[in-house]
Amino acid sequence: MAALPLMEQFYTIQGEGFNAGRAAYFLRLGGCDVGCVWCDVKESWDRDAHPRVAVADMVAAVTAFPGRNVVITGGEPLMHDLTDLTAALHGANCQTWIETSGAYPLSGDWDWICVSPKKFKAPLPEVLRQAHELKIIVFNQSDFQWAEEHAAQVSEHTRLYLQPEWSRAARMTPLIVEYVKQNPRWQVSLQTHKYLDIP
Numbered sequence: 088m089a090a091l092p093l094m095e096q097f098y099t100i101q102g103e104g105f106n107a108g109r110a111a112y113f114l115r116l117g118g119c120d121v122g123c124v125w126c127d128v129k130e131s132w133d134r135d136a137h138p139r140v141a142v143a144d145m146v147a148a149v150t151a152f153p154g155r156n157v158v159i160t161g162g163e164p165l166m167h168d169l170t171d172l173t174a175a176l177h178g179a180n181c182q183t184w185i186e187t188s189g190a191y192p193l194s195g196d197w198d199w200i201c202v203s204p205k206k207f208k209a210p211l212p213e214v215l216r217q218a219h220e221l222k223i224i225v226f227n228q229s230d231f232q233w234a235e236e237h238a239a240q241v242s243e244h245t246r247l248y249l250q251p252e253w254s255r256a257a258r259m260t261p262l263i264v265e266y267v268k269q270n271p272r273w274q275v276s277l278q279t280h281k282y283l284d285i286p
C-alpha cells in the first residue's frame with residue numbers, strides 16, 4: 088500500500104494564485120531540500136519528522152468534506168512519486184492541484200500545476216514548460232528581472248503571478264502593483280488566507 092509522509096491536512100480556501108477563493112483540501116507532504124530562507128513552513132523540511140500515511144486514508148479524509156479540489160503541497164511534493172496519490176484522487180472524482188518549486192521531475196497526473204521557482208535550487212525546464220501557473224515570490228526589486236527570465240521559459244498559455252514575500256509585503260506590494268500596471272501579462276497574487284486568518 089502506497090504511503091507518504093504527511094505533515095498536515097486541512098480543508099480551507101486556496102489563498103493564492105489562479106484558484107484563489109476556491110474551497111480546497113490541502114495535503115502537506117513532508118520533505119524539502121530547497122532551503123528558501125523565507126520559507127513560511129520550515130517545519131515541513133524534515134521528511135522523517137512526519138508520519139507516513141496511506142494514500143487510501145488521505146483520500147478518505149478528503150472525501151469526508153464536500154469539496155473535490157485537492158492541493159498537494161509541502162515541503163516539496165515532487166520529492167515523492169505522486170503517481171498513486173493522483174490516481175486515487177481522480178478515482179474519487181477529485182481535481183488534483185500541485186504547488187511545487189519545480190526542482191524535481193513531475194510525477195502524477197495534474198489538473199493544475201503551479202510552479203513557484205526558487206533561487207536556492209533551480210527549476211527543471213520541463214516542469215516550467217508544463218506549468219499552468221508561474222508564481223514568483225517577490226522579496227526585492229531584482230526579483231522582477233528574475234521573474235521575466237522564468238516567464239521566458241513557460242508556455243504562452245501559462246498564467247503569470249507576482250506574490251509578495253510575506254515579511255516584505257508592505258514594501259513589495261506597491262512595487263508589484265506598479266509592475267503589473269506596466270506589464271499587464273502579469274497578475275497580482277496575495278496570500279489571502281493570511282489576511283483572512285485561516286489555514
Ligand SMILES: C[S@@+](CC[C@H](N)C(=O)[O-])C[C@H]1O[C@@H](n2cnc3c(N)ncnc32)[C@H](O)[C@@H]1O
Nearest residue numbers: 125126127161162163186187188203251252253
Ligand atoms: C510552502 S510552499 C510548498 C510548495 C513548494 N515547495 C513551493 O515552494 O512551491 C507553497 C507556496 O508558498 C510560497 N511561499 C512560501 N513562503 C512564502 C513567503 N514567506 N511569502 C510568500 N509566499 C511564500 C511558495 O513560493 C509556494 O508558492
Ligand SMILES: Nc1nc2[nH]cc(C(=O)O)c2c(=O)[nH]1
Nearest residue numbers: 100101102103160186280286
Ligand atoms: N489557504 C492556503 N492557501 C495556500 N496556497 C498555497 C499554500 C501552500 O502552502 O502551499 C497555501 C496554504 O498554506 N493555505
Ligand code: SF4
Nearest residue numbers: 119121122123126162
Ligand atoms: S521550496 Fe517551498 S517548501 Fe521548500 S523551502 Fe522553498 S518555499 Fe519552503
Ligand SMILES: [Mg+2]
Nearest residue numbers: 127128160286
Ligand atoms: Mg502556505
